[in-house]
Amino acid sequence: MGPGFGVWTPEPPERLNRCTIGELPIRRADGSRRHGGVRGRMTERVVGRTRFVVVDGDITKESVDAIVNAANQSLLGGGGVDGAIHRAGGPAILADCETLGGCATGDAKVTTAGRLQAKKVIHTVGPRYHGRDEDAALLASCYRTSLVRAREQELRRIAFPAVSTGIYGYPIEEATRIALATCADVVREHPEAYDEIRFVCFGASDAAVYRHRLALLDV
C-alpha cells in the first residue's frame, strides 16, 4: 500500500522533515552532461504542528477528513478532478451541491462525500488563468477559504488537488508556490487546527514541482 491509500498512522516528529537532495544533470553544448546545481526535494514536512505531504495519486482514494474539489461556479459537476469526485462519490454529492446555489470564484462550500472514504468534500472554484494579479489572489483564496471551511467543521486532515492547473490553465510552478505558501500561512495562524494537509498531484511531473517547492518553504 502506498502513502495515502491506507490508514494514517502518525509518525514521530524526528522522522519528519526528511529531505532528499538530487543533483541536476546539466547538458553541455556538446551534448555531454555534468552534474551541476543541487536541488532539494521533500515529500513530507512539518509546518508549525501540521504535516504537509506531497502524494502522486488519485484524490478520490484519499481517506482523509476532507478532500477538496476543483469545481466550477455551478457546482453541478464537470471534467477533470471534479468529474472524478462525482463519479467515485456517487449522486449524493450532486444532490447536496444542488442545494448550495453555486459558488463564487475563490470561495468554498462543503458537501457530503457520498461513497468516498473521506468524510466531506470541500468544493472550491479556482480562477481561469489570464495572467492577471487577481488570478493569484483568487487562487490563494481557494486554499485559504477551503481551510476555513475545514476548521469550521473540525476537519483536521485535508487533501487538495492542484486547483486551476488543469482545464483552467494555471501554470503549475506558480500555482504550487501559491498553494504551499497560503497553506503555510494558514497553519501558522491556526497551529492547533490541522493535523495534516496532503497535496495530491495527478502525475509524477506535478509531484516533482510540489516536492521541490516544499523543500524551499520557510518553516
Ligand code: AR6
Ligand atoms: N486526483 C487528483 N488530481 C486530479 C485528478 C484526480 N483524480 N484528476 C485530475 N486531477 P482540473 P481546474 C488534477 O482540470 O483546472 C472541471 O471541469 C489535474 O491533473 O480538474 O481547476 C471543473 O468543473 C490538475 O492538476 O481543475 C471546472 O469547470 C488538477 O487536478 C474546471 O474543470 C486540476 O485540474 C476546473 O479546472
